[in-house]
Amino acid sequence: MSVTSIKGFADMFPPESDAFTFMEAKAREVFGRCGFVELRTPIVEHTELFCRSIGEETDVVQKEMYTFPDRKGRMLTLRPEATAGVMRAYIQSARHTQEPVSKLFTTGPMFRYERPQKGRMRQFHQINCECLGSSSPYTDAELIVALMTFLQEIGLRDLSLKMNSLGCPSCRAAYKKALIAYLEGLDTELLCDDCKRRMHTNPLRVLDCKQEGCKSLTAAAPTILDYNCPDCRQHFDVVLRMLDAAKVPVTLDSCLVRGLDYYCRTTFEVVSGAIGAQSSVAGGGRYDGLIKQLGGADIPGVGFACGMERLALLLPQREALRPDFFVVAMGQGTQDAAFGLVNSLRRQGFAGDMSHAGGSFKSQMRQADKSRARFCLIIGEEELAQGKVSVKNMLAEGKEQHSVPMAGVAELF
Template sequence: MSKITRIKGFADYFPPESEAFTFMENAARDVFSRYGYRELRTPVLEKTELFARSIGEETDVVKKEMYTFPDRKDRSLTLRPEATAGVMRSYIESGLATREPYSKLFTFGPMFRYERPQKGRMRQFHQINAECLGLTEPAVDAEVVAMLWQFLSSIRIPNLSLEINTLGCRECRPAYNEALKAYLDSVPEDGWCEDCLRRKSTNPLRVLDCKVPGCKALVDDAPALVDSVCEECSDHFGQVLAHLDAIEIPYTVNKRLVRGLDYYNRTTFEVTSGEIGSQSAVAGGGRYDGLIRDLGGPDQPGIGFACGMERLLLLLPEEEAPRPDAYLAILDEAGMARGFLILQAMRARGVIAEMSPTPKSVKAMMRQANRLRSRFCLLMGPDEIARDVVQVKNLDSGDQNDFSVTSESDLDALADFLR
């Protein structure tokens, strides 16, 4: 019988990678909580309409990349390709907007897109997302960027750069789209890639986001959105930059920076690292003030970001795996029951401890303790059991001591020594 293998573009993560994911999640919880954010968990499966309405039916994500299928009642369902739409659906459905003046939420979890797997990009990938809903002030935009910057710095992602732009609003964007479309139509069609030929008519802003070198060169002379926005959007963007200057976060205004999803407006940003080549973006986001209303909710503004955890994994500094505190070596069958009780007592007191499930020789036990890189080896043979003690050997220094394990206070003292 042939073995069953994992699906292409999906990964199994064992230590140390799985531990790195936990490290990133815990760091995010720590940093985000200081800014008043709370954790939300949403389903990985949603109605397809949610993403068609929020992301945009003409985006590459909806047209080519979503895992969409009918269920047994012929309802169209989709594995979430991004987190924001699901957070908005949850926010609207729960009535959260009526219970608090603004909401700060963050999520972790897997996302799904059908695209060519490559280093740092999988068909099932994981994101850390943060969303601030109900606030429009420029200081909020700067605060969201600052929180992202602090999180990435806290996990020691190297060589970070922040690029920022404004996408205007629903009032000033249409005129820019027409000017951009006129420019794109003036360029001979044989210069564009296949995707940009389609985007020119369906979603011209996305042409600016194309990574094909030939297309990037063709938009060098295209009109810049930041030069075409209305006075209100220009003032908003100027204040965002002033706040970033005040808190000394370095940035570059990138007039060609856009987001791949239709719901973004005004402030948009991307953080890159110079350590992972051409696919350098590790996080990005922006403002989406009309999205909640478009999905049937109240007219509430929002801003947020997403971090790709697989990308971050490529950049995390290598950490040595944590060492167990103790390895308990039982030398005969008679001591197994007593050893098991001591092992559980140590674990209950915060000691990271292991033991062999069967008695072995001293030599074999010491070899296993060293293989696990344990700091101490606890030996219990017939003599130690008779005296109700354990022999504790420091595997770094070679020092040995006997510890009584008769009472609860004895166990406390042993645990304090091992930790």
């Protein structure tokens, strides 16, 4: 083959494409029930938007974005995540002047230049929900319950919800100080190279390091929850209480630190033990300062993103849809009648097919079987002459078959 797809960019045929359609439909249904409306934003944005929202120092911005100049030299970027574009659209449309709280749902492809591996593509797909305009902890809880309901309704089990509270800018600063003091008190030579650097630039990320050495060193580190100020603590307590009331099991994880700079207070992540190294299937949190930081009003928000490729790896196998019929045409002049019958049935809302290539009777019967249709509709010269169709139930064991008028076939379904 001369031209192939780009590394990390996948084609999807059934059953994978069916799985994606299914997930999107379920998401619209579940989140729609929870009051979310669908927002579609462009795939390409000004590069600056992502630098300002995700954070200039993050890995995503530093080395993972698809950034390029357009024909007039303006720097554009293929969105690496959805939240920034949603915020931009929200601010640009002055949505907050039309409604006090906006609940927005969006889905589509995202792009990051990373090394592909299981559950990680360069073009990947996310389902996103953002709730803007409410700082209530009930909003955090509602969003998380909606997410867990969605995951349950697409058939996922054995997921765990990890939660943490990063506090507000002021109490987080106090925690950072304490954490740095703790880290400096350790034998820092035992930390990995990344963590030696990170402990000053972004000390919270040291907690999230996967290296065994770092893990054991940080096991006794001060916990961010202990440093949450009374307001933050109370906020988080209400969230946890509401999740408990909603029977959503939660695991507190003081090491859960999100990779994007804009998060504060509630953060959460849904992980699976069953899909390899890329185990995080959904993640999100509160980002109260983000809209203001992007030039909008001082409006709070919470949201999450859900990785569809990773969900697809966990999705239980679903049986493919069974068509209602397959028409077999045999003999002179039968193909026109068969073509008409297929169209008529399809217009009545039934699903089915026929072979346009003809072929032997046996060949057409094999196609009928392969299509998994419930009924095989046979039109031969004899049937044609009588205006009838022989109907064979393909799911029955024996040779059950009977003849019905062509106009009355649909009644059998």
